[in-house]
């Protein structure tokens with residue numbers, strides 16, 4: 315019987331370096347001879363990416379109800395699980411995902427104020443017990459992360475998306491919610507101090523990742 319693959323997620327607020335380090339994590343695992351599927355949320359499938367475009371579109375900032383936002387996150391996730399994540403894990407591939415349900419607890423829970431219990435109902439319904447094996451939480455002060463984000467937006471001439479337009483209080487609440495989740499599940503989370511140089515951050519990530527890989531094999 316094929317051994318089920320492992321599910322690794324990267325989490326954190328805007329601009330902390332998740333997208334930069336998803337490739338690094340995938341590279342470390344590939345160097346161990348593993349099949350790796352790299353993906354992201356919301357998105358990861360054709361339909362999920364269409365939902366992502368709707369969610370991130372800056373235009374309807376005032377008009378998308380918070381419950382609609384929450385349900386769209388889980389709709390994209392249901393498609394992502396069925397079409398990509400579960401088949402990959404079943405064939406023994408390792409999945410590295412830029413954000414997953416901890417982001418929902420942090421953004422829709424911490425940021426938007428939706429009660430955790432309501433989110434947990436949808437989590438159970440959509441995931442049916444599936445949870446990441448390891449979550450790398452990239453954490454740093456919100457103001458410093460904002461500077462990184464600003465410089466990326468400038469360099470790439472990108473427009474702020476609907477979430478990136480939120481205020482400092484929103485991002486502080488997101489950060490607190492992430493840290494609270496990490497404290498509640500220390501066996502799953504590795505908190506990475508993301509405020510340092512990329513070399514330093516990647517050394518922390520490699521150490522956390524390889525410690526788990528050694529535990530699992």
Ligand SMILES: Nc1ncnc2c1ncn2[C@@H]1O[C@H](COP(=O)(O)OP(=O)(O)OP(=O)(O)O)[C@@H](O)[C@H]1O
Nearest residue numbers: 327328329330331332333334462466510511512515
């Ligand atoms: N350790 C680091 N030191 C300095 N700059 C960094 C570091 N890590 C990433 N960056 C830069 O910071 C910017 C934001 O990084 P990145 O896009 O990876 O963040 P992110 O967490 O994926 O952001 P978002 O949540 O908005 O997608 C990029 O310009 C990236 O090159």
Ligand SMILES: Cc1cn([C@H]2C[C@H](O)[C@@H](COP(=O)(O)O)O2)c(=O)[nH]c1=O
Nearest residue numbers: 355356387413414417418421422477478
């Ligand atoms: C999965 C998920 C994501 N979000 C938010 C967080 C970000 O602002 C965007 C995704 O953009 P990024 O460039 O990938 O950071 O979506 C959310 O609010 N809830 C979620 O469950």
